[in-house]
Amino acid sequence: MEKSDRKVITRSPSHGVAAVIAGGILNNYVEAESTLESDFIRRAALMPSHPKVFHQPFRLPISPKGYTPDFLLFFDSSGFKAVVETKMSMRIDAKYTELFDDAACFLRERGYIYFVVTEAELRHHGIHTRAKLLTRYAKQQVATSHADKIISIAASYPHGIPVGSLARKAQVPIHLILALVATGKLTTGPLLQTDASAIVNTLNDSKETADEILVRRWLGATPWDQDY
The missing domain is CATH 3.40.1350.10 (Trna Endonuclease; Chain: A, domain 1)
Incomplete structure (x- = not known):
């Protein structure tokens, strides 16, 4: 080559x-x-x-x-x-x-x-549209305290938790969770779902290893x- x-x-x-x-x-x-x-x-x-x-x-x-x-x-x-x-x-x-x-x-x-x-x-x-949206969320700065709290709560749900539910439990706006998805701290899977009902997992719980x-x-x- x-x-x-x-x-x-x-x-x-x-x-x-x-x-x-x-x-x-x-x-x-x-x-x-x-x-x-x-x-x-x-x-x-x-x-x-x-x-x-x-x-x-x-x-x-x-x-x-x-x-x-x-x-x-x-x-x-x-x-x-x-x-x-x-x-x-x-x-x-x-x-x-x-x-x-x-x-x-x-x-x-x-x-x-x-x-x-x-x-x-x-x-x-429309997965390309969601991918473009997530790369915009990747620019969002997430405070370490918020990130740790969000990931800790998500990790307590081995089968995943809806994005909207996670946002309510962590008391943060949904866009912070999507920022963590965009930067690889969490995942909603290969379809890159971004709505409030999308199931989000920590990477350790993901089968995509x-x-x-x-x-x-x-x-x-x-x-x-x-x-x-």
Whole structure:
């Protein structure tokens, strides 16, 4: 694999380029060439284990011109590496299918798991809108005393507690709880529910602990080279 030499910041002005930091959750801005890529970056940033997100990480020598996937997710604690391509479903034709097959095989042999995610995974039931909302809440400063109280109460409910109920018991506004969800102190699960009835858990109570399982559940996708 070669380091990608593609520079999105030099693209034509007719191609919109965004720099996403997801409310400060990410350590650095991550470039996005489309709204679908922006949706993915926010979704990845909100994973409880907060992987590092790299845009166009390398070029794979699997075609005459090479192939540069959209993203690499790297999880420090486990070393798990997921390569992700974002693509509108209507564009995935036979040519792309063959390319993705080759990419999945090439990457798996080198310890990477390859995913292709579309608008079906990134935008179903308005999840991209909730992701954008949560990254805004991530900017909210939560006093340590409030955070400790909220997390302590949530931890006493092993099967979770509705956001609204937790807010009442902790005597805090709901947006403080959502700020803790956004920054990975609590979780409402991969659907990123934000309403008062959403069930919130502490991370210790969450089943989303193994990073490969987390990526599958969080994105609602299976690796490209698996059909289950």
